[in-house]
Amino acid sequence: MSKSKTAQRKAEHIKLCLADDVQYKTKTNGLDKYDFEHFAITEIEIDKIDISTKFFGRKISYPFLISCMTGGTKEAERINEKLAIAARELNIPIGVGSQRQALEDKKYHSTYRVIRRNAGRVPVLGNIGAAQVAKSKNIISEISLLVDLIEADAMVVHVNPLQELLQPEGEPDFKGLLKSLSMITKKISVPVIVKEVGSGISKRAAKLLLEAGVKGIDVAGAGGTSWAAVELMRKKESNDYFREWGLPTSYCIRTVQKLKKDFDFTLIASGGIMNGVDIAKSIALGADLAASARPLLQEVTKNDVACVVNLVTDWFETVKNIMYLTGSQRLNDLKQNKLKRKEELI
Numbered sequence: 001m002s003k004s005k006t007a008q009r010k011a012e013h014i015k016l017c018l019a020d021d022v023q024y025k026t027k028t029n030g031l032d033k034y035d036f037e038h039f040a041i042t043e044i045e046i047d048k049i050d051i052s053t054k055f056f057g058r059k060i061s062y063p064f065l066i067s068c069m070t071g072g073t074k075e076a077e078r079i080n081e082k083l084a085i086a087a088r089e090l091n092i093p094i095g096v097g098s099q100r101q102a103l104e105d106k107k108y109h110s111t112y113r114v115i116r117r118n119a120g121r122v123p124v125l126g127n128i129g130a131a132q133v134a135k136s137k138n139i140i141s142e143i144s145l146l147v148d149l150i151e152a153d154a155m156v157v158h159v160n161p162l163q164e165l166l167q168p169e170g171e172p173d174f175k176g177l178l179k180s181l182s183m184i185t186k187k188i189s190v191p192v193i194v195k196e197v198g199s200g201i202s203k204r205a206a207k208l209l210l211e212a213g214v215k216g217i218d219v220a221g222a223g224g225t226s227w228a229a230v231e232l233m234r235k236k237e238s239n240d241y242f243r244e245w246g247l248p249t250s251y252c253i254r255t256v257q258k259l260k261k262d263f264d265f266t267l268i269a270s271g272g273i274m275n276g277v278d279i280a281k282s283i284a285l286g287a288d289l290a291a292s293a294r295p296l297l298q299e300v301t302k303n304d305v306a307c308v309v310n311l312v313t314d315w316f317e318t319v320k321n322i323m324y325l326t327g328s329q330r331l332n333d334l335k336q337n338k339l340k341r342k343e344e345l346i
């Protein structure tokens with residue numbers, strides 16, 4: 001049986017993200033513009049540093065999650081299985097890729113279910129796109145089906161206007177999105193998180209989302225995977241301006257965290273998070289947890305589950321070393337003015 005168009009697109013996304021240069025070229029995640037203030041009289045005992053935290057009421061071992069990536073195509077099943085095992089071993093949340101394909105037919109349901117089957121009881125996040133949320137007449141029953149399919153603990157809605165604009169089969173039309181989100185957040189059984197896919201969420205956008213009842217914002221800023229690059233490659237076109245479009249991850253965290261004084265929400269830093277230094281800086285800027293997508297996809301396909309587990313564990317050894325050197329016993333202590341813009345450190 002031939003693949004559906006959606007399944008084909010998902011397969012192309014995986015292939016391009018593994019084989020080609022789809023990283024931002026001129027823009028960074030912005031975190032490189034900061035550094036920590038060294039604390040020479042630290043009395044922190046490294047072994048006593050506790051980096052476990054809570055995610056929507058559930059205890060997790062690291063302030064980190066595996067971002068939503070794939071599902072809905074044959075290639076996704078093995079990837080999702082391995083990422084889910086890694087999430088279980090690390091005791092961290094994991095997201096599935098867009099579940100839109102699961103609404104089209106049941107052929108690829110196993111590519112999503114495999115996550116819950118292997119992730120044990122760690123938080124699993126469902127995923128659907130803003131275009132579907134804005135236009136569907138049955139969005140509540142559709143989301144309920146998707147939540148049940150993977151026993152999701154939260155539902156992620158991805159907002160991706162740049163990707164929709166450049167994607168050959170894209171639907172750049174989110175009319176009615178906020179109204180639909182306001183209804184969804186009242187009616188579905190799990191919290192709603194909204195994420196970008198690499199162009200970032202501004203404070204203005206985040207405020208409207210929080211007013212609509214959203215409980216988590218994943219900024220997914222610029223500096224890592226450029227979805228414009230991916231879609232332009234699929235069309236065999238180039239456009240240097242839109243390829244580099246988007247708000248750096250650091251800018252999004254620094255500005256969106258200001259809304260914490262008025263709203264109770266979980267702030268996730270993602271978009272170009274590639275090591276423990278990026279994670280520590282994100283938390284210092286105000287994020288509750290960090291997340292990565294493509295670096296983990298590359299690790300799990302090139303190497304194996306154990307390598308993903310080792311990679312994340314190593315990243316958090318770096319986080320602990322930074323906590324020691326900055327005199328931070330708890331994750332929250334990292335947020336106490338420990339990070340400086342580099343131009344201040346001269």
Ligand SMILES: Cc1cc2nc3c(=O)[nH]c(=O)nc-3n(C[C@H](O)[C@H](O)[C@H](O)COP(=O)(O)O)c2cc1C
Binds near residue numbers: 097127223297
């Ligand atoms: C192969 C692949 C597929 C993705 N598919 C989805 C998706 O279906 N839904 C979604 O919300 N984000 C998706 N993303 C976006 C990521 O979750 C993330 O926001 C983005 O890649 C930026 O993070 P990074 O720089 O760590 O890769 C995908 C990413 C990759 C690499």
